[in-house]
Amino acid sequence: MSRKTSLFWRKALPLVRYRPASALRAIFWYLTRRRVRASNIVRDSSRGLPLAYHYWLIAQQEEITRLADAAGTSAEQWPTITLVIHYSDDTPANLRRRSRRSVEQQLLKPNAIIETPIDDLASALRGVTGDYLFLLRAGDRLAESAIVRLARFLHARPVAVLYGDEDVPSTGDGLPTPWFKGEWNRELFLALDYLSSAVAIRTDLARRTEPILTQSGSPIDALLMAVTTSCDEDDVAHLPAILVHRHTDSSASNPHRAAAIVSALGAGVRCEKGPFDTVHVQWPLPQPFPLISIIVPTRDRAELLRTCIGSVDAHTDYRPFEWIVVDNESAEPETQDFLAELSLRSDVRVIRSAGAFNFSRLNNIGVAAAAGEYVLLLNNDTEAFSPEWLGEMMRYAARDDVGAVGAQLLYADGSLQHAGVVIGMGEAAGHAHRFLPAGDPGYFRLPHAAQEVSAVTAACLLVRKDRYMAVGGLDEEKFAVAYNDVDFCLRLKEAGWCNIYTPHAKLYHHESKSRGSDFSVANRERYMRELKNLQTRWGTRTFLDPLHSPHLDRYSETFQPGF
Incomplete structure (x- = not known):
């Protein structure tokens, strides 16, 4: 049987379970020698099925064959890797055997294998003879190309820590779910352990952590926290390949992880249990609390502005803050009356700005007038309901390394509207995890973990005023309405600050109720111009976001x- 024939049958036969009519039709055409047509039917019928990942793994065989050839010619120059299989006292012996068998199938063998109880990890490190060690939980299996991929990568780029992708068992269909990870994200790792199941660590760096491992209730967490906090950002790298097939999704619950984080980060940082077994890291608030100027552009729709201001006043435990309402030619009597009412308050300033709606210009006017050390850009169609939201954002905004901070924004039904912005999505930019239903963990719990992101929406964006001014604020010329927040955040990153999404600050966002759709007849030409500006300035047609x-x-x- 030829290789092409073998691949067809490996793809077509599993399809019988899910879409039997399509599978039988493909087999008919294949047997009658319409093989291109048969392959197309299998491909098209498999979209959206768990089988897509099965087929993707099959397609990887060609690359694995090339890796095997490389291992035969270049391996002597590559760094050596010692496999450390760790287990707990109650781990069944068959799970340890399962892990060892996967080592026997490696294209390139590790230079040594060490099996150790998890609480003896410190002493096991003394026996590591390879340049790097790779941690493998008993029961998990190495992908057959894991060691050769690691060694080849580390030969070309000898980083301190290298982690890869993995898959976990799915519920119901029995097929695994791949966890395709992004680039190194220190903030995300604090909230969510995405390293320990598929990570290689330089041996000399790991050995330096021995004193703290013996004192920790969670040696793996203590090891990873110690090595990643001692490394430069570019000394932790991601290998975008499946390295490990997990026995179970066992990383979600770890009662000792929060303690390891507090120990590594030091005084002033507190940790709590977050949603879906994430860790909620609480950075210290500055003392005394700085004044925040809340900038709200508006035009008519008094009911939206009333809800926004009223909800923030009633459901915000952070003080002090002031309001700067930038009114863009409101004409409705109800709005005029409400603005006059607001003007009587000592903590509110209403600024009038005429002309066509230009979101960037209105915010820039508001920021220029702000007395606060920090400014919060806030849409008039947002609604606060959780008192800690603004304090949670300030915990990040006050850090020296942070630019913009964005909140988790929800639709009225509780589904997700904003959890950070991914650049390059749709050749422009998109909201990560949009429309995720309330109570759903989402893609490996990412929507519920604080993390560094490329951008956040200006519907609710907190930043130091001097940093806002340092990068020139929002671009009034190129991005009057759309993508101004994306462009602004990318300029903050370019200036050396990171942008943070926190799921612990939650608000409702009744999206674009006041300004309308970008795709209406009146707005489409302007939107397409701003889209082109984004693609030209930041190369978003080919941009690969580190989060993605x-x-x-x-x-x-x-x-x-993307199969």
């Missing part, structure tokens, strides 16, 4: 694999 894996679909906001 190259194996994920660039046109999906829900992190679907």
Whole structure:
């Protein structure tokens, strides 16, 4: 049987379970020698099925064959890797055997294998003889190309820590779910352990952590926290390949992880349990609390502005803050009356600005008038309901390394509207995990973990005023309405500050109720011009966001694999 024939049958036969009519039709055409047509039927019928990942793994065989050839000619120059299989006292012996068998199938063998109880990890490190060690939980299996991929990468780029992708068992269909990860994200790792199941660590760096491992209730967490906090950002790298097939999704619950984080980060930082077994890191608030100027552009729709201001006043435990309402030619009597009412308050200033609606200009006017050390850009169609939201944003905004901070924004039904912005999605920019239903963990719990992101929406964006001014504020010329926040955040990153999304600050966002759709007849020409400006300035047609894996679909906001 030829290789092409073998691949067809490996793809067509599993399809019988899910779409039997399509599978039988493909087999008929294949047997009658219409093989291109048969392959197309299999491909098209498999879209959206768990089988897509199965087929993707089959397609990887060609690359694995090339890796095997490389291992035979270049391996002597590559760094050596010692495999450390760790287990707990109650780990069944068959799970340890399962891990060892996967080592026997490696294209390139590790230079040594060490099996150790997890609480003896410190002493096991003394026995590591390879340049790097790779941690493998008993029961998990190495992908057959894991060691050769690691060694080849580390030969070309000898970083301190290298982690890869993995898959976990799915519920119901029995097929695994791949976890395609993004680039190194220190903030995300604090909230969510995405390293420990598929990570290689330089041996000399790991050995330096021995004193703290013996004192920790969670040695793996203590090891990873110690090595990643001692490394430069570019000394932790991601290998976008499946390295490990997990026995179970066992990383979600770890009662000792928060303690390891507090120990590594030092005084002033507190940790709590976050949603879906994430860790909620609480950075210290500055003392005394700085004044925040809340900038709200508005035009008519008094009911939206009333809800926005009233909800923030009633459901915000952070003080002090002031309001700067920038009114853009409101004409409705109800709005005029409400603005006059607001003007009587000592904590509110109403600024009038005439002319066509230009969101960037209105915010820039408001920021210029702000007395606060920090400014919060806030849409008039947002609604606060959780008192800690503004304080949670300030915990990040006050850090020296942070530019813009964005909140988790929800639609009225509780589904997700904003959890950070992914650049390059749809060849422009998209909201990560948009429309995720309330109570859903989402793609490997990412929507519920604080993390560094490329951009956040200006519907609710907190930043120091001097940093806002340092990068020139929002671009009034190129991005009057759309993508001004994306451009602004990318300029903050370019200036050396990171942008943070926190799920612990939650508000409702009744999206674009006041300004209308970008795709209406009146707005489409302006929108297309601003889209072109974004693509030209930032290359978003080909931009690969660090948050997004190259194996994920660039046109999906829900992190679907791009098979």
